[in-house]
Amino acid sequence: MNSKVVTRFGVAALLFGNRRGMTARGGAMKPFNSSRFYSTIYYVALFAGLVIPQMAQAQWEAIVGAQNHTKSRQAQGFFPNELWIHAGDTVSWTFDSDTDHTLTFLKTSPPPQVRPPAVVGCPGPTVDGSSFDGTACVNSGSLVKGKTYSVTFPTVGNYKLVCLVHANMTGVVHVLPLSDALPHHQGFYDEQAEDQVKDLLLHQDEDASRDADSSKLSVTAGSGEIVATGGGSSTLSVMRFMSHDIVIHAGQTVEWTNTDPVTAHTITFGPEPLNLIPPSSNVTLDEDLARHATINAPTDVVHSGFIVAQPQDRIGLVQSPLAPLGTVTRFRVTFTHAGVFPYICALHDGLGMKGQVTVLP
Numbered sequence: 001m002n003s004k005v006v007t008r009f010g011v012a013a014l015l016f017g018n019r020r021g022m023t024a025r026g027g028a029m030k031p032f033n034s035s036r037f038y039s040t041i042y043y044v045a046l047f048a049g050l051v052i053p054q055m056a057q058a059q060w061e062a063i064v065g066a067q068n069h070t071k072s073r074q075a076q077g078f079f080p081n082e083l084w085i086h087a088g089d090t091v092s093w094t095f096d097s098d099t100d101h102t103l104t105f106l107k108t109s110p111p112p113q114v115r116p117p118a119v120v121g122c123p124g125p126t127v128d129g130s131s132f133d134g135t136a137c138v139n140s141g142s143l144v145k146g147k148t149y150s151v152t153f154p155t156v157g158n159y160k161l162v163c164l165v166h167a168n169m170t171g172v173v174h175v176l177p178l179s180d181a182l183p184h185h186q187g188f189y190d191e192q193a194e195d196q197v198k199d200l201l202l203h204q205d206e207d208a209s210r211d212a213d214s215s216k217l218s219v220t221a222g223s224g225e226i227v228a229t230g231g232g233s234s235t236l237s238v239m240r241f242m243s244h245d246i247v248i249h250a251g252q253t254v255e256w257t258n259t260d261p262v263t264a265h266t267i268t269f270g271p272e273p274l275n276l277i278p279p280s281s282n283v284t285l286d287e288d289l290a291r292h293a294t295i296n297a298p299t300d301v302v303h304s305g306f307i308v309a310q311p312q313d314r315i316g317l318v319q320s321p322l323a324p325l326g327t328v329t330r331f332r333v334t335f336t337h338a339g340v341f342p343y344i345c346a347l348h349d350g351l352g353m354k355g356q357v358t359v360l361p
Helices: 008-016 034-055 186-201 206-211
Strands: 024-026 029-032 059-067 073-079 082-086 088-095 149-150 157-160 170-176 217-229 234-240 245-249 253-259 293-295 330-335 339-344 353-359
Touching: 059 082, 059 186, 073 170, 073 186, 186 217, 186 234, 330 353
Parallel strands: 059 088, 082 170, 217 253, 245 353, 293 330
Antiparallel strands: 024 029, 059 073, 073 234, 088 149, 157 170, 170 234, 217 234, 253 330, 339 353
């Protein structure tokens, strides 16, 4: 991936490089015609003056999100999440993950825009290739792997970009005057993006060892971490149930805990409900605010609702009381009869986030 910049010198060489005092045609030499030569120079100069400003604008490239080959690890960030470009340049972001993301620049001119949820947008998506100068929101809408979205920056300034789906997924584009030298080239950004993705996706943790132990009565429902640079923050989210296939006895209770700092998950037995956020009506609340359900048969339908960190644990969110309507990080199910009970995360089952509880007599 290379930035494509056509310089004035390059255009001049292209237009004038083959001009000489004599020209050859069919082996005969034609005398120099001064009036035609100067007329040609005039029109060539006029053409160059019109097209060079547009041709001198650069096209930069970056990516949104990344994942490993099993889709179990999702790097939720802009890579790289900091760019320096010139006014008039365009940045094209390629979405490289099966998880939904948005590429959003919120309005910063008075009054500044409050960051909305993804379903609201700013409002809705805007056309690919839109210009952003801080006076109106630009938003890709939710996009997945293989899609691209470009933004042109006509005005000098520093512009934050965010993902409306993932709270700790931010970056910045620094737009400099044409007279300022840029600190980096496209090759640098390609290498930086690759390094940032590798640092997240290859981070070692205890997933394998926790997966090997199916005798416990607890399941980790996803895990993750937040990392930051001077340009913003990114998140690694492990989209798996650790110890996902668990064996217990009738009468025992299994507890799922979400240890991801920002990403929500669900524990869903049976069909997915239309509204994934609230729990099903057969879910109650324990004294320690963990949600709790009882399953008597494999045909029972139970949905945990969103299991995610409290707003008090996350930056920039309105605080909520620790009450039934608040978010919780734990979900428990008591199994009263023997059977095989498959379950999924209704948000990320397409990425392979599934499990099974085998209940013995």
